[in-house]
Amino acid sequence: MNAEKIPDIIVGRLPVYLRALQRMADKGLKTTSSQELGDQVGISAAQIRKDISQFGEFGKQGTGYSIEFLTERLRSILKVDRIWDVVVVGAGDMGHALSNYQGFADRGFHVVAIFDNKKEKVGSKIGEFTIEDTETMVERIKSMGVKIAMLTVPATAAQDVAKKLVQAGVRAILNYAPITLNVPNNVKVQYIDPSTHLQRMTFYL
Amino acid sequence: MNAEKIPDIIVGRLPVYLRALQRMADKGLKTTSSQELGDQVGISAAQIRKDISQFGEFGKQGTGYSIEFLTERLRSILKVDRIWDVVVVGAGDMGHALSNYQGFADRGFHVVAIFDNKKEKVGSKIGEFTIEDTETMVERIKSMGVKIAMLTVPATAAQDVAKKLVQAGVRAILNYAPITLNVPNNVKVQYIDPSTHLQRMTFYL
DNA sequence: AAGCACTTGTACCGAATTGTACAAAATCAT
DNA sequence: ATGATTTTGTACAATTCGGTACAAGTGCTT
Numbered sequence: 001m002n003a004e005k006i007p008d009i010i011v012g013r014l015p016v017y018l019r020a021l022q023r024m025a026d027k028g029l030k031t032t033s034s035q036e037l038g039d040q041v042g043i044s045a046a047q048i049r050k051d052i053s054q055f056g057e058f059g060k061q062g063t064g065y066s067i068e069f070l071t072e073r074l075r076s077i078l079k080v081d082r083i084w085d086v087v088v089v090g091a092g093d094m095g096h097a098l099s100n101y102q103g104f105a106d107r108g109f110h111v112v113a114i115f116d117n118k119k120e121k122v123g124s125k126i127g128e129f130t131i132e133d134t135e136t137m138v139e140r141i142k143s144m145g146v147k148i149a150m151l152t153v154p155a156t157a158a159q160d161v162a163k164k165l166v167q168a169g170v171r172a173i174l175n176y177a178p179i180t181l182n183v184p185n186n187v188k189v190q191y192i193d194p195s196t197h198l199q200r201m202t203f204y205l
Numbered sequence: 206m207n208a209e210k211i212p213d214i215i216v217g218r219l220p221v222y223l224r225a226l227q228r229m230a231d232k233g234l235k236t237t238s239s240q241e242l243g244d245q246v247g248i249s250a251a252q253i254r255k256d257i258s259q260f261g262e263f264g265k266q267g268t269g270y271s272i273e274f275l276t277e278r279l280r281s282i283l284k285v286d287r288i289w290d291v292v293v294v295g296a297g298d299m300g301h302a303l304s305n306y307q308g309f310a311d312r313g314f315h316v317v318a319i320f321d322n323k324k325e326k327v328g329s330k331i332g333e334f335t336i337e338d339t340e341t342m343v344e345r346i347k348s349m350g351v352k353i354a355m356l357t358v359p360a361t362a363a364q365d366v367a368k369k370l371v372q373a374g375v376r377a378i379l380n381y382a383p384i385t386l387n388v389p390n391n392v393k394v395q396y397i398d399p400s401t402h403l404q405r406m407t408f409y410l
Numbered sequence: 411a412a413g414c415a416c417t418t419g420t421a422c423c424g425a426a427t428t429g430t431a432c433a434a435a436a437t438c439a440t
Numbered sequence: 441a442t443g444a445t446t447t448t449g450t451a452c453a454a455t456t457c458g459g460t461a462c463a464a465g466t467g468c469t470t
Contacts, residue, residue: 006408007426015404019383023360033447041385045447046429053449061448062436079407086403093302098399100298103383107400108407147410148403155228172406174399178224178308180246188409190402194303194379195312197395198291198353199220201377202284202313203211204393205352212456238417250417251459258419266418267466 010051011078016041017048018074022106025067033064080108087141087170089161090152091116091131094176098150099126112144117157134161141168148172155179162189215256216283221246222253223279227311230272238269285313292346292375294366295357296321296336299381303355304331317349322362339366346373353377360384367394 020040024032034045034052041048052058052070055077059065075081086109088095099114114126117134124131132140141149149170153161158177165173171187178193225245229237239250239257246253257263257275260282264270280286291314293300304319319331322339329336337345346354354375358366363382370378376392383398 009427011408012405014408015401016385018404019398019401020385023384035447042387044429046431047427049448050428050450057449059448060436061434062438062446064447077408078404079410080404084403084407084410093298093305097298097302101399103398103400107383107404109400109403148406150399171410172403174402174406178312179228180221180225182247188406190406192397192399192402193224193308194306194355194397195308195314196220196224197379197397198289198314198377199223199283199285199312200217201353201379201393201395202289203216203219203282205284205289205376214457240417249459251419251461252457254418255420255458262419264418265466266464267416267468269417 006054010054013041013043013047013051014074014078016043017051018071018078018080019107021067021071021074025071029067031064032067032070034059036064075108078108082108083110084108084148085110085112085144085146086148086150087112087137087144087146088114088150088152089116089134089137089165090154090176091118091121091126092152094152095150096126098152099129109148112146113140115140117153134164138164138168141165141170146170148174150174150176151181152176211259215259218246218248218252218256219279219283221248222256223276223283223285224312226272226276226279230276234272236269237272237275239264241269280313283313287313288315289313289353290315290317290349290351291353291355292317292342292349292351293319293355293357294321294339294342294370295359295381296323296326296331297357299357300355301331303357304334314353317351318345320345322358339369343369343373346370346375351375353379355379355381356386357381 020037034048038045038048058070058073088098088111091114095114099111113132114129115132115134115137121131122133147170149165151158151173155177158179162181162183166183166187173189175181175189176192181189183189225242239253243250243253263275263278293303293316296319300319304316318337319334320337320339320342326336327338352375354370356363356378360382363384367386367388371388371392378394380386380394381397386394388394
């Protein structure tokens, strides 16, 4: 499989499959089917089979998929068969919550530093982290070789910080600021904005 | 325009347009074009024109769109030309952050209560809110007539809580728990799971 | 007043995505 | 062993989605 040829919409579903598989494994299950997995994640069985088959023939007729094997394959495909270091920029409530979040460890991520530009915050602790100054951020990120950042600064500051992150070599940004970021093509951005997500649902109310 | 006929993918882009328009208005701008708006949000101008034209002819040739008028129309279409009461379930770090979040007010939402099932948390304060017991949640939500909930409980509890929310009349759930929820067709769910979003990007690294 | 530049809304078309259906393989029951 | 059942992977069809192109309206300049 060539990464360039896989549609983004399929890539977007893989983490959902992986998440469901990990839950099944936690329950002690050994195998599953596209039907069962589809019921779990609310996607048609055919869709799941087609998505998975983009990367190889991982199933067995009559039996379905080995949960362990499929999990391993998906982790490899998504490159989370390793641990990625991640930095948090913005030490507000959201940065705080992400720094403490226990849900990264078994999904392939590890927060290694948190930055803020408020001098009065710099130096204070969040859990085990000491908040660092954004002034030194670019060098710190470069020296650690971090490729992933989570951005929880105010919208007004987000574009500037994003530019710095790109300078520092960051290639993936999870943006919590309610603004669309302008970044080079080789940098990926995912957006998390609760108001936007809510507005997407009020349409149907 | 008939709500049933509008593709979900278009509905999903409208809040992004609205967000960009509100930023333009804040800057004092009066009009914009599909080209300019598209540059802001990273979507082609033709796409934006087509999306907007689903709901009427809001632009003017040669001039573009009145920011104020288009904002007003989008707010009406998305039904955020009013304030929706929202409850938070789960008083962990994320529930805490959402309860304090200042970004809801001018986007159509207002947090009115926060619930948790941990007896030792119930009664304590988060900002102006007193954490309430999930045992009384269904009745409280019913009596307040709340239709929207944000779910920040652990994955293991999420499905049970979601069921209760549906019983209470909630029609839209913003789910922060890393699990797919099973809800009736007339209930909408949006998913926010940082690990899933990050995994969607590591594929390209 | 005439020409130019800008911009919308939409018709048309190709690309992307999803659904349907089934042959082939594997397991299970008797 | 044989037939019934389950399930995958994929060919084909249908649908959805996005890009291209342009007529027509608007405002600006000279």
